[in-house]
Amino acid sequence: MLLTVSAHALGGGPSYEYWNDPTGDATHRRTDTGNDGIVNAATVLPDIVQVKLGGWNTSSPTTDPYSGSWSGSSSPDLLRLEVTFAGVINPPGPLGLGAQAFDPYLFGPSPVYGFIEFDADRERDTGGECSGATLRYLANVARFGMLPSSSSSYRAAITADDHDWSFNSTPQFERSGQEFALVMCGCFNVTIVDTDGDQNATFDAGDTWIVQGRFFQRAGGLMEASAAFGGSVPQAYDPLVNLRFSHSVSTNRTTVTLIYAMTMAGAAQLTGQPQQAIDLNVGNHTSVRESLEDIIAGALDPTSTCGHELSEDWSSYGLSEAMDPSRWRATAIVGTSYEFEEDSLYVWTDVGFEEVFADLNTDKVVDAADLAILDAYIAAYDGGSFDADATIDGCFTLKSFGPNFCLYDLNSDGVVNIGDRALLAPAPPAGDVNGDCVVNGADLSVILSNFSTSVSPGTNGDVNGDGLVNGADLSVFLSNFGTAC
Numbered sequence: 001m002l003l004t005v006s007a008h009a010l011g012g013g014p015s016y017e018y019w020n021d022p023t024g025d026a027t028h029r030r031t032d033t034g035n036d037g038i039v040n041a042a043t044v045l046p047d048i049v050q051v052k053l054g055g056w057n058t059s060s061p062t063t064d065p066y067s068g069s070w071s072g073s074s075s076p077d078l079l080r081l082e083v084t085f086a087g088v089i090n091p092p093g094p095l096g097l098g099a100q101a102f103d104p105y106l107f108g109p110s111p112v113y114g115f116i117e118f119d120a121d122r123e124r125d126t127g128g129e130c131s132g133a134t135l136r137y138l139a140n141v142a143r144f145g146m147l148p149s150s151s152s153s154y155r156a157a158i159t160a161d162d163h164d165w166s167f168n169s170t171p172q173f174e175r176s177g178q179e180f181a182l183v184m185c186g187c188f189n190v191t192i193v194d195t196d197g198d199q200n201a202t203f204d205a206g207d208t209w210i211v212q213g214r215f216f217q218r219a220g221g222l223m224e225a226s227a228a229f230g231g232s233v234p235q236a237y238d239p240l241v242n243l244r245f246s247h248s249v250s251t252n253r254t255t256v257t258l259i260y261a262m263t264m265a266g267a268a269q270l271t272g273q274p275q276q277a278i279d280l281n282v283g284n285h286t287s288v289r290e291s292l293e294d295i296i297a298g299a300l301d302p303t304s305t306c307g308h309e310l311s312e313d314w315s316s317y318g319l320s321e322a323m324d325p326s327r328w329r330a331t332a333i334v335g336t337s338y339e340f341e342e343d344s345l346y347v348w349t350d351v352g353f354e355e356v357f358a359d360l361n362t363d364k365v366v367d368a369a370d371l372a373i374l375d376a377y378i379a380a381y382d383g384g385s386f387d388a389d390a391t392i393d394g395c396f397t398l399k400s401f402g403p404n405f406c407l408y409d410l411n412s413d414g415v416v417n418i419g420d421r422a423l424l425a426p427a428p429p430a431g432d433v434n435g436d437c438v439v440n441g442a443d444l445s446v447i448l449s450n451f452s453t454s455v456s457p458g459t460n461g462d463v464n465g466d467g468l469v470n471g472a473d474l475s476v477f478l479s480n481f482g483t484a485c
Contacts, residue, residue: 015326016054016070016080019353023049023086029143029335029348029412035402037338037347044087044110045349046334049253051116054326056080056259061269065259066244077266079288079325081182081258083116083332088247089254090203091211095186095337095345104186104337107211108203112256113186113346114334117178117219120288120322122329124152124177126313128221130306134163135185137331138173140348142407145423146355148331152177153362160404161386167306175310176331178219179292179322182258186337186345188214188232193242208246214238216260218291224307225298225314228291230283237294239286261287262323292319344403358410358424371424377408378416393456394418418458429484431477433461438484439477447473 026047030037055076058068070080092113093106104111115136119127133139138148139157147153157163157173167174190213198207218226218237226235244257261267267285268275276285280294296319299311321327335348356362360370383392388399394417398404401414410420421435431439433446447461450469458465463473 015072016052017326017328017330018050018052019330019332020050021048021332021350021352023047026086026349027144027412029140029405030402031344031346031348032338032342032402033344033400035414037342037344037402038340039336039347040105040109040339042109043336044089046089046110046112046114046336047086048332048334048350048352049084049086050082051084051330051332051352052080052082053118053328053330054080055262055324058259058269061259062272065270066257074324075262076325077261077263077269079258079260079262081116081260081325083182083256085112085254085256085334087252087254088203088205089245089256091190091209091243091245092184092186093337094189096341097187100187100189102341107190107192107201107209111186111336112334113184113337114332114348115185116182116330116332116334117176118180118325119177119329120179120292120325121314121318122321122327123313123318124155125175126177126310126318127179127219128174128176128310129219130167130174130221130224130310132220133174133176135346136173136176137333137351138171138176139163140333140405141351141355143348143405143412144351144355144357145407145410145412145420146351146357146359147362147407148354149356149359149362149364150354152331158407159398160400167309174221174306176219177329178331179222180288181217181219182256183215183217183238184334203245203247205247205252206249208244210242210244212240212242214240215243216241216258218295219310221307221310222295224305225295225311226280227298228280228282228294230281237282237286237291239282261285262325263287263289288325289319289323292322360407366424368425371421374408374410374416374421374424381416394459429480431463431480431483433463433477439480439482443477447477 026045055071055073056078057071058065089112090108090110092111093104094100096102138155141156142158147156155171155173190211193210193212196208223235228237231238247254264287267287278290295311295314299314332352334350335346356364358366360373378396381396388397396416398414408416410423429439433443450461455462457467461469463476
């Protein structure tokens with residue numbers, strides 16, 4: 001699966017950045033122990049179609065901020081963020097965290113959870129998460145058999161063994177570079193502000209709702225450098241914001257829209273109040289500029305910690321870059337929840353935006369080099385201490401599949417084997433028992449050396465998969481002699 005990253009600009013006029021993702025690629029990637037948690041059969045799996053971001057102008061900021069036009073300014077007062085999903089997707093219900101109930105379907109059968117992350121200064125070493133990073137994009141993108149085809153690829157977790165809770169160990173998936181994120185976690189209260197006249201408590205086809213919660217958040221890894229107050233906890237910059245969910249019947253897509261202040265002037269526009277000075281109070285006027293100036297000031301604290309490392313390089317130069325949201329970079333991981341409480345929160349369903357499925361060496365081409373990497377992985381780990389079946393059988397079986405995953409388990413069945421190989425290479429002809437894509441004397445040698453023995457089905461010369469190497473296998477071999485992939 002190739003995901004496209006694009007920029008849009010019209011002659012220096014209205015501009016925004018957008019990232020497209022193929023429709024129809026949503027799939028279950030469970031994270032619960034046993035990998036068998038129940039997902040509601042009525043749930044539409046969140047499938048990202050597009051993310052769009054840029055400066056915004058509106059003549060009705062207090063009454064209808066969603067009406068307006070994209071801004072061509074490199075330092076706009078407002079930003080507009082749109083995330084479009086296929087089908088009817090509902091606001092996230094609570095997931096039983098803290099004092100909340102477990103009610104994922106509070107607003108409908110297809111709740112969306114996840115994190116759309118933004119690198120505001122286009123610097124991958126500034127920003128990220130010191131805790132909670134195991135729920136983010138770089139920690140989980142490999143569950144989908146993909147790595148980002150960017151300079152962040154080496155920071156992605158390959159298996160859950162990389163989730164070692166140590167910031168300083170590789171692959172440092174905590175160091176994502178993100179300063180801000182659209183957070184739909186089921187971990188804070190979500191209240192309905194407006195349902196556009198719909199008296200039904202469920203978000204349905206054709207509905208437009210506005211909900212409120214702490215959806216737009218500064219990266220948690222920057223908290224240590226912060227003097228902000230008034231948010232969910234001290235030093236967090238996570239203001240209450242409005243998020244619009246709107247479903248189009250004609251396109252059968254749900255678009256989630258945020259209008260937020262880039263500057264304190266923008267905050268005054270949205271509230272209809274006089275402009276406030278930067279005071280780091282997350283409980284009154286807030287903006288991107290205020291949140292970043294807070295970090296720039298705090299970055300001078302010379303401590304050797306995760307938070308300091310993620311913020312120490314922040315400067316006024318970074319601020320000037322970050323004030324143009326059309327230059328931000330985005331990654332995304334989204335999903336849904338389980339029908340009943342499990343030992344994990346999310347069923348991941350889609351990621352974006354710089355990945356190619358099965359491109360194991362991140363050169364944006366799936367070819368023999370990727371197949372060689374897969375074969376080398378199986379050879380290295382088959383039968384070893386990490387192999388759940390501890391048997392050399394051409395398969396590497398994951399321990400604790402669900403919480404655990406592996407990049408090379410391309411079909412996500414918990415085993416790295418010929419099934420994954422088939423996704424990278426043409427199916428071998430019948431009789432090719434050694435996997436070199438040609439039926440020849442080398443295969444005959446394997447068959448004869450195991451003739452009249454019982455073997456694991458499909459291995460060691462068992463061409464027909466009945467667990468026996470005998471005349472039936474030899475007959476298939478002879479009828480296909482000389483054929484190749």
